[in-house]
Amino acid sequence: MTTAGEPVIQAQGLTKRYGRRVALTDCTLDIPPGRVVGLVGPNGAGKTTLLQLAVGMLSPTEGSVTVLGGRPGDGPEQLAKVGFVAQDAPTYANLSVKDHLRFGARTNPGWDQTLADARIAELGLDPSQKAGRLSGGQRAQLALTMAVAKRPELLILDEPVASLDPIARREFLRGLMAHTAEHRSSVILSSHLVSDLERVCDYVIVLTDSRVRVAGDIDELMGSHYRLTGARRDAADLPAGAEAIEHSHTERQSTFIVRSLVPIEDPSLTVEQLTLEDLVLAYLSRSVAAHRPELETAR
Numbered sequence: 114m115t116t117a118g119e120p121v122i123q124a125q126g127l128t129k130r131y132g133r134r135v136a137l138t139d140c141t142l143d144i145p146p147g148r149v150v151g152l153v154g155p156n157g158a159g160k161t162t163l164l165q166l167a168v169g170m171l172s173p174t175e176g177s178v179t180v181l182g183g184r185p186g187d188g189p190e191q192l193a194k195v196g197f198v199a200q201d202a203p204t205y206a207n208l209s210v211k212d213h214l215r216f217g218a219r220t221n222p223g224w225d226q227t228l229a230d231a232r233i234a235e236l237g238l239d240p241s242q243k244a245g246r247l248s249g250g251q252r253a254q255l256a257l258t259m260a261v262a263k264r265p266e267l268l269i270l271d272e273p274v275a276s277l278d279p280i281a282r283r284e285f286l287r288g289l290m291a292h293t294a295e296h297r298s299s300v301i302l303s304s305h306l307v308s309d310l311e312r313v314c315d316y317v318i319v320l321t322d323s324r325v326r327v328a329g330d331i332d333e334l335m336g337s338h339y340r341l342t343g344a345r346r347d348a349a350d351l352p353a354g355a356e357a358i359e360h361s362h363t364e365r366q367s368t369f370i371v372r373s374l375v376p377i378e379d380p381s382l383t384v385e386q387l388t389l390e391d392l393v394l395a396y397l398s399r400s401v402a403a404h405r406p407e408l409e410t411a412r
């Protein structure tokens with residue numbers, strides 16, 4: 114997919130440390146415009162750190178990042194371009210839904226009241242209800258409404274569905290997709306769960322242990338990763354150009370998840386397509402294996 118405009122995020126060697134604790138290391142990204150980006154990784158991987166660097170809530174220790182061509186958080190114009198919903202969809206418990214919208218209108222020059230009112234009505238939220246009395250799903254929807262009514266070019270959502278039940282999760286993601294299709298905004302959302310992202314994203318970033326393990330358009334990634342099965346062998350004996358991401362072996366048989374930019378035509382191997390979940394899990398378990406070399410990454 115190609116869409117005109119500035120890249121969503123360009124990062125070069127982006128690093129964030131807290132004292133000696135590393136939260137993000139040497140992150141290099143170039144995300145084209147118009148994407149719905151899924152950022153996936155386990156607890157503590159660095160997802161929130163990357164998103165907070167992108168909105169300007171944190172400054173890099175090293176390296177650089179631009180978002181939609183501008184420096185994160187740099188002035189009103191940049192702030193207006195990016196809508197952000199922090200983890201746990203923070204709202205003000207003592208303010209009503211209507212108060213939230215009023216606050217949004219006062220603090221955002223591009224505020225779209227018609228859009229905000231229509232969304233609240235569509236969701237069936239009572240404008241006079243205090244946010245503290247809303248369910249988790251309703252609060253997440255209110256926080257999303259606040260972010261989308263800014264009419265940002267980019268929406269950044271940090272684990273927006275983590276606390277929602279499966280139905281609310283589906284509704285939330287469906288609403289998000291409808292909105293982005295209509296308003297042509299880019300989105301970055303983080304999650305632990307590939308299944309959340311599979312439905313809505315066209316670009317994925319896998320982050321573990323503070324490092325980007327893989328990033329790219331999902332179609333391209335799916336077209337360059339395969340599962341290979343054949344008689345037991347070492348990764349060194351794979352066809353030229355195939356990089357082993359994950360491997361498991363029985364006495365007689367080996368299975369590899371590989372990345373290869375050329376089609377694999379080796380009659381001694383069975384070649385299968387992967388699901389997005391297979392692909393992400395392969396990168397996640399590669400990083401686990403790197404930490405515990407004595408463990409084989411059996412699946």
Ligand SMILES: Nc1ncnc2c1ncn2[C@@H]1O[C@H](COP(=O)(O)OP(=O)(O)OP(=O)(O)O)[C@@H](O)[C@H]1O
Nearest residue numbers: 131134135136154155156157158159160161162163
């Ligand atoms: N303010 C801070 N001070 C010290 N260390 C921090 C701080 N914020 C984050 N970290 C550390 O940085 C690393 C990355 O944290 P981050 O919150 O970005 O991960 P995450 O992928 O968002 O995790 P989760 O899925 O649990 O939200 C972790 O090791 C975390 O402990």
